[in-house]
Each structure stands twice: as C-alpha cells, then as structure tokens.
Amino acid sequence: MxxxxxxxxxxxxxxxxxxxxxxxxxxxxxxxxxxxxxxxxxxxxxxxxxxxxxxxxxxxxxxxxxxxxxxxxxxxxxxxxxxxxxxxxxxxxxxxxxxxxxxxxxxxxxxxxxxxxxxxxxxxxxxxxxxxxxxxxxxxxxxxxxxxxxxxxxxxxxxxxxxxxxxxxxxxxxxxxxxxxxxxxxxxxxxxxxxxxxxxxxxxxTRRERVRQFIDRNLRDPGLDATRLCSEVGMSRTQLYRLFHDDGGVARYIRHRRLLRGYADLSDASNGASINVIADALCFEDASSFSRAFKQEFGLNPRDVRAAAAAGLTLRIRPEELRSETPSTLRECLLRF
The missing domain is CATH 2.60.120.10 (Jelly Rolls)
Known part of the structure; x- marks a missing residue:
C-alpha cells in the first residue's frame, strides 16, 4: 500500500x-x-x-x-x-x-x-x-x-x-x-x-507487539526473562504464557528474536564483529551454541550468511503498486473513504 x-x-x-x-x-x-x-x-x-x-x-x-x-x-x-x-x-x-x-x-x-x-x-x-x-x-x-x-x-x-x-x-x-x-x-x-x-x-x-518491542529493545540483556516481561508490560505470567504458547513458550520466543538479530548482524557487510562477539552480545554461552541454534532456526550456518552478505546476495526488492491519481490535500484523502 x-x-x-x-x-x-x-x-x-x-x-x-x-x-x-x-x-x-x-x-x-x-x-x-x-x-x-x-x-x-x-x-x-x-x-x-x-x-x-x-x-x-x-x-x-x-x-x-x-x-x-x-x-x-x-x-x-x-x-x-x-x-x-x-x-x-x-x-x-x-x-x-x-x-x-x-x-x-x-x-x-x-x-x-x-x-x-x-x-x-x-x-x-x-x-x-x-x-x-x-x-x-x-x-x-x-x-x-x-x-x-x-x-x-x-x-x-x-x-x-x-x-x-x-x-x-x-x-x-x-x-x-x-x-x-x-x-x-x-x-x-x-x-x-x-x-x-x-x-x-x-x-x-497488540499485546504480542508490545512484548515484541520490549524484547527487541533488550535482546542484549541477560536478565531478559518472563518475570521481567510481566513486570514491564503489565501482564500476568498466565497471560504471557498463553500469548506465546504457539511459539514454544516465552524463552523460546526470546531466543528466536535473538537469532533474528544475529541474522541481521551477520547480513550486514559493514559489521565486522566476529561470530563469537555477536553470540556473546546476544547472551549465548559461546559461538558453538549460537551456531547450533542458528542452524536449527534457519537451516544455515552463521558463516554461510556472512559469506552471502560479503558477496552482496542479501538484497531483495519488493514490487510496489502505484496509484494513478495522487490527492493534493488531506481533505481529498478523506473524501476517498
């Protein structure tokens, strides 16, 4: 749109x-x-x-x-x-x-x-x-x-x-x-x-989005857990667990978001941090545990993603549909619906 x-x-x-x-x-x-x-x-x-x-x-x-x-x-x-x-x-x-x-x-x-x-x-x-x-x-x-x-x-x-x-x-x-x-x-x-x-x-x-935003702001905090989330977003532990039941639980969801951040860091050709440093920043025990979890999540090794980024293979362009007429005022926008 x-x-x-x-x-x-x-x-x-x-x-x-x-x-x-x-x-x-x-x-x-x-x-x-x-x-x-x-x-x-x-x-x-x-x-x-x-x-x-x-x-x-x-x-x-x-x-x-x-x-x-x-x-x-x-x-x-x-x-x-x-x-x-x-x-x-x-x-x-x-x-x-x-x-x-x-x-x-x-x-x-x-x-x-x-x-x-x-x-x-x-x-x-x-x-x-x-x-x-x-x-x-x-x-x-x-x-x-x-x-x-x-x-x-x-x-x-x-x-x-x-x-x-x-x-x-x-x-x-x-x-x-x-x-x-x-x-x-x-x-x-x-x-x-x-x-x-x-x-x-x-x-x-909406509640999931509120939790996701808080998690993403605190991915590098080793104290990020269900108790912290309940306190910060004003939700009971039961509500929180129900919200993320289909994701395998709260801890599994936090790990998923950390791996996504790791994927983004590895896909950034300008990011020169080692895999070990990235793993440590995202609260994994070591590079080996990060690599195992990464492979399980994405079917790729961290080194594969970094190599693809260095070769410029991560760019993807979404086609967009253009409108023929563009309103010139807010009122014209409002009169469209």
Missing amino acids: IPVRFTTNDLPIREQFDAWQGWFEGVFNVALAEGETGFAASSVVWTLDEFGLSHVKAPALTAMRDTALLRSNPIDHWVITLGGSRTIGSGGAGVTLDVPASVPYVASLGRELVSQRSHDERLQLYLPRDSFRELAPLLDAAQAQALDTPLGRLLGDYIGLLERSFVELAPADMPRLTNAVRAMVLACTGPSSDRLDVATSQINL
Missing part, C-alpha cells in the same frame, strides 16, 4: 507554513505557535476504502475546526488521535480537551474542535460515520476524552501496529482489516465481555 506524502521540508522557510495551511484547507484552520520562524512538517496518509490513517510530524501549532468550517466543509469523521505530547483545547459544547502524551483520544470532525500541542509526532485514525455507524453511541460519548485506561492504551498500541503493517498488506486484506479495526475500537472504547471476545485476536496481536 502506497501512502500519500506531503512535506514542507524542502520549501523556503517563508513558504512552509502557508503550504501547511493549504494541505489542511477544508479540514482545519491552523495557527502558528508564537515564536516559530519556520514550519518544517510532514504528513503521511494511508487511504483505504472504509477508513484512513495519517502520521503527522509538525512544530507547535493550534488546529481549529469552527462553525464556519463545519458549514463549508461538512466532513464528520471521527478521529482517534495518538499524540507524542500533551494536547489541550476544547471539543465543543463546553467540553475541555486535556490529554496526556501517548494516550489516545476521540474527536469528531462534525463538532467544533480546538487542539493545541507542542512539537510532536501523532497518528490519527479516521473513521467515517457511514462505515462505522454502529460505533456512534460509544464514540460520540467519548468525544474529547482521554482513553487513559489499559484498553485505551492498548488501542493506541494497535494504531501504531496498523501503521507498521500497511506496507505488508494486499488489497484482499482490506475487508478483514476494516472488521478488525471495528472490533478493536468497540472493545477498547466500550468494553464488555461480548466485545472483548470478538476482539480477542486483535487484543492479543
């Missing part, structure tokens, strides 16, 4: 903010924070048949959707936003907006909205009312509220997982993806036993 990209980074400083305002024209009025001189910013938007996702990186600003804008551009999608910094403002009808960093919140483009934040990166999941009408009571009730609960934060992790997954998705995956997003949003914004049951696979997927 190819996203639509817009950036002001290559423009002269005096033109950057005007260009950014043009990108958001019809959706938000954008005000520059006091003291800002340039406005180097970027927006990446993935548009699907029934929903969209954007990744915005921008300096401090205030985004506003007032009555005049509602009348002239009546887009009423819900937006679930995950920001990297605190967001303050209002959600219309006297509702105050005050959301901590890294906590998702719900806004409706069908209502007045003021969103003020410092320089950050944020993900925004756009859900059209026609495609997600069954979510209306829950999302309208959650308007301008921080989803600062365990399930709310899990929804934030899930939105991040969506972004990382888009590059691997095929058109045939889209209907299933829409249903998965619907189930996950329902479960995390209005949890009930029925909704949690329906979204179990998505919840488990």
Whole structure:
C-alpha cells in the first residue's frame, strides 16, 4: 500500500507554513505557535476504502475546526488521535480537551474542535460515520476524552501496529482489516465481555507487539526473562504464557528474536564483529551454541550468511503498486473513504 506524502521540508522557510495551511484547507484552520520562524512538517496518509490513517510530524501549532468550517466543509469523521505530547483545547459544547502524551483520544470532525500541542509526532485514525455507524453511541460519548485506561492504551498500541503493517498488506486484506479495526475500537472504547471476545485476536496481536518491542529493545540483556516481561508490560505470567504458547513458550520466543538479530548482524557487510562477539552480545554461552541454534532456526550456518552478505546476495526488492491519481490535500484523502 502506497501512502500519500506531503512535506514542507524542502520549501523556503517563508513558504512552509502557508503550504501547511493549504494541505489542511477544508479540514482545519491552523495557527502558528508564537515564536516559530519556520514550519518544517510532514504528513503521511494511508487511504483505504472504509477508513484512513495519517502520521503527522509538525512544530507547535493550534488546529481549529469552527462553525464556519463545519458549514463549508461538512466532513464528520471521527478521529482517534495518538499524540507524542500533551494536547489541550476544547471539543465543543463546553467540553475541555486535556490529554496526556501517548494516550489516545476521540474527536469528531462534525463538532467544533480546538487542539493545541507542542512539537510532536501523532497518528490519527479516521473513521467515517457511514462505515462505522454502529460505533456512534460509544464514540460520540467519548468525544474529547482521554482513553487513559489499559484498553485505551492498548488501542493506541494497535494504531501504531496498523501503521507498521500497511506496507505488508494486499488489497484482499482490506475487508478483514476494516472488521478488525471495528472490533478493536468497540472493545477498547466500550468494553464488555461480548466485545472483548470478538476482539480477542486483535487484543492479543497488540499485546504480542508490545512484548515484541520490549524484547527487541533488550535482546542484549541477560536478565531478559518472563518475570521481567510481566513486570514491564503489565501482564500476568498466565497471560504471557498463553500469548506465546504457539511459539514454544516465552524463552523460546526470546531466543528466536535473538537469532533474528544475529541474522541481521551477520547480513550486514559493514559489521565486522566476529561470530563469537555477536553470540556473546546476544547472551549465548559461546559461538558453538549460537551456531547450533542458528542452524536449527534457519537451516544455515552463521558463516554461510556472512559469506552471502560479503558477496552482496542479501538484497531483495519488493514490487510496489502505484496509484494513478495522487490527492493534493488531506481533505481529498478523506473524501476517498
């Protein structure tokens, strides 16, 4: 899936903010924070048949959707936003907006909205009312509220997982993806036993991703084990073991991730570390135990992978499908779904 990209980074400083305002024209009025001189910013938007996702990186600003804008551009999608910094403002009808960093919140483009934040990166999941009408009571009730609960934060992790997954998705995956997003949003914004049951696979997927990220950040730590994981990701030992039962258990999964890192290190022709050093850094007893585990996992010896990398045989290019028409504004992206 190819996203639509817009950036002001290559423009002269005096033109950057005007260009950014043009990108958001019809959706938000954008005000520059006091003291800002340039406005180097970027927006990446993935548009699907029934929903969209954007990744915005921008300096401090205030985004506003007032009555005049509602009348002239009546887009009423819900937006679930995950920001990297605190967001303050209002959600219309006297509702105050005050959301901590890294906590998702719900806004409706069908209502007045003021969103003020410092320089950050944020993900925004756009859900059209026609495609997600069954979510209306829950999302309208959650308007301008921080989803600062365990399930709310899990929804934030899930939105991040969506972004990382888009590059691997095929058109045939889209209907299933829409249903998965619907189930996950329902479960995390209005949890009930029925909704949690329906979204179990998505919840488990997100929990696995959270654990995987922690493991990958700590592969070189010999103290990495199930007890540490339970403490760091807020999960019981039973939940953790169930999550990785099909992987042969938690220890087996950690070893698998360490071997994958070893494979990456060996495939890097610029990495001159010896196999013994790589094995030691990844907490294997010695080069022999690393080589045995590596051969069992990949069917190759570490020396084979290193030799292939030296010969330039590891490069693989994925074909990409291009779109014939590229939207020029965020509004055009939103009108596609």
